[in-house]
Amino acid sequence: DINKEDNHKLYIASAEWIGVPYRAGGDNKRGTDCSGLVSQLYKQVYNIRLSRSTDEQLKESNKVSRRNLREGDLVFFTSRASKKRVAHVGIYLKNGKFIHASTSKGVIVSSLNEQYYTQYWLRGGRVK
DSSP, rough: OOOOOOOOHHHHHHHHHHHBOOOOTTTTEEEOOHHHHHHHHHHHHHOOOOOOOOHHHHHEEEOOOOOOOOTTOOEEEOOOOOSSOOOOEEEOSSTTTTEEETTTTTTEEEEETTTHOOOOOOEEEEEE
16 A cells, blocks of 8 residues: 555556566566566655666665665665575565565565565665
């Protein structure tokens, strides 16, 4: 549910990306990876240019705890292969939901409460 005080531009822009297929190195609606999606949405919604790599996006944000996440904050995850290194990024929406480019499903909205995202949670990030 979208409320009056929500960032409507974020939700409208996000909706336009839902279903876009995953493509490594991509950053357009023919195919995108996770950092490409974040970079494009930030440019579209906030007029902020973020780097195109997950590592750099992590550096471009200040640490935020999970319980203090706000709309538009970045959410970072590790992977099975690298427990300490950032491997995935998305944008927090609200109510525990975030938009991201999944390698298997393309651009989708997922819940931070899903076991996978709980297990591989790294940190939240507020863009500097």
